[in-house]
Amino acid sequence: MKISYHAHNLAFRHPFTISKGTKTHQPTLIVELEFMGVHGYGEAPAISYYDITVEKMIADLERKKMFIEKFAYTDPERYWHYLHHLLPMNPFLVCAIDIASWDLYGKLKNKQLHELWNGNVSANPLTDFTIGIDTPEKMLEKMLEKPWPVYKVKVGTADDLAVIENLRKHSNAILRVDANAGWDLETALRLIPALSKLGVELVEQPLPKDDWDNMSKLFVVSQLPLIADESCVSEKDVMRCLHHFHGINIKLTKCSGITPARRMIAEARQLGLKVMVGSMNESTVGSAAIAHLLPFIDYVDMDGPLLQVQDVATGISYADGRISYSGKPGLGIEYTGLFNRE
Numbered sequence: 001m002k003i004s005y006h007a008h009n010l011a012f013r014h015p016f017t018i019s020k021g022t023k024t025h026q027p028t029l030i031v032e033l034e035f036m037g038v039h040g041y042g043e044a045p046a047i048s049y050y051d052i053t054v055e056k057m058i059a060d061l062e063r064k065k066m067f068i069e070k071f072a073y074t075d076p077e078r079y080w081h082y083l084h085h086l087l088p089m090n091p092f093l094v095c096a097i098d099i100a101s102w103d104l105y106g107k108l109k110n111k112q113l114h115e116l117w118n119g120n121v122s123a124n125p126l127t128d129f130t131i132g133i134d135t136p137e138k139m140l141e142k143m144l145e146k147p148w149p150v151y152k153v154k155v156g157t158a159d160d161l162a163v164i165e166n167l168r169k170h171s172n173a174i175l176r177v178d179a180n181a182g183w184d185l186e187t188a189l190r191l192i193p194a195l196s197k198l199g200v201e202l203v204e205q206p207l208p209k210d211d212w213d214n215m216s217k218l219f220v221v222s223q224l225p226l227i228a229d230e231s232c233v234s235e236k237d238v239m240r241c242l243h244h245f246h247g248i249n250i251k252l253t254k255c256s257g258i259t260p261a262r263r264m265i266a267e268a269r270q271l272g273l274k275v276m277v278g279s280m281n282e283s284t285v286g287s288a289a290i291a292h293l294l295p296f297i298d299y300v301d302m303d304g305p306l307l308q309v310q311d312v313a314t315g316i317s318y319a320d321g322r323i324s325y326s327g328k329p330g331l332g333i334e335y336t337g338l339f340n341r342e
Helices: 054-070 076-086 091-109 136-145 160-170 185-197 212-221 235-241 258-271 284-291
Strands: 002-018 021-035 038-045 129-131 150-154 174-178 200-204 226-228 247-250 274-277 310-314 316-319 322-325 334-340
Touching: 002 054, 002 310, 002 334, 021 054, 021 091, 038 091, 038 284, 054 076, 054 091, 076 091, 076 258, 091 258, 091 284, 129 136, 136 160, 150 160, 160 174, 160 185, 185 200, 185 212, 212 226, 235 247, 235 258, 247 258, 258 274, 284 310, 284 316
Parallel strands: 129 150, 150 174, 174 200, 200 226, 226 247, 247 274
Antiparallel strands: 002 021, 021 038, 310 334, 316 322
């Protein structure tokens, strides 16, 4: 096994704002595994509020490179377990290597990943398109610029209700609201009934991630499904979300890859929780990893390549929210290096 990496800084079409801040570019790390002449690719974007940078991922990779490469590779799940203990403080890097490992494994087996997992892609959920926080007028402009069947609308300002009312006047599309932990209980109790009347489908992470007491109160009375994001980072969080949320949003980067994500999906199903897999603004590499999980989930947010003007790979396509695969084995992508999409 040999490992190499490629750092990129992908430009957004519009400044991307959520309740935690604004960014114009998405730093990301692509890792490349080579085994028996076959190459696999994985990705982990850097997220500032989780305090893991591309530089930290590279430093950890270089520090542990000999051990990453010496593993006697047979399958991704055994490799993930090894990496999880080798890099316990960097789930982002573990995620990138785990995705590359699955890409490699699919190529060695000459199967697409969803085929390896016996997934039926005929009823895949549609991906949403995210509207970042801005003025109500600018958010409407972003929506009209990109006609789409499902929108995720970032909220967490004094204008939240006005924003949704304005968007609803101009579109019958499905609207999902994501507060990114930006509300308190009083705000959620006030806004959710009004959002329900506007036909909003669900609310993602309304309260701060550790506000479990108030989440349990909101859970009992909410007219809309509540989906955990910041409150559900890794496998240990799934059970805790029961009776606080109606579903969970799994981020591959946060939970440390495809391998634990598949276990989280299985546990959520056993608990009767809905499952979303979400984007952290990955390029096509990381988005393709999400794409192969589509047969097993209820909602998906994998619009990173749509939000950015730059990409590093080809292999999946978007048409009115529906994802198409290349048909090639593994992730089905071709890593090209940085290029402008349009």
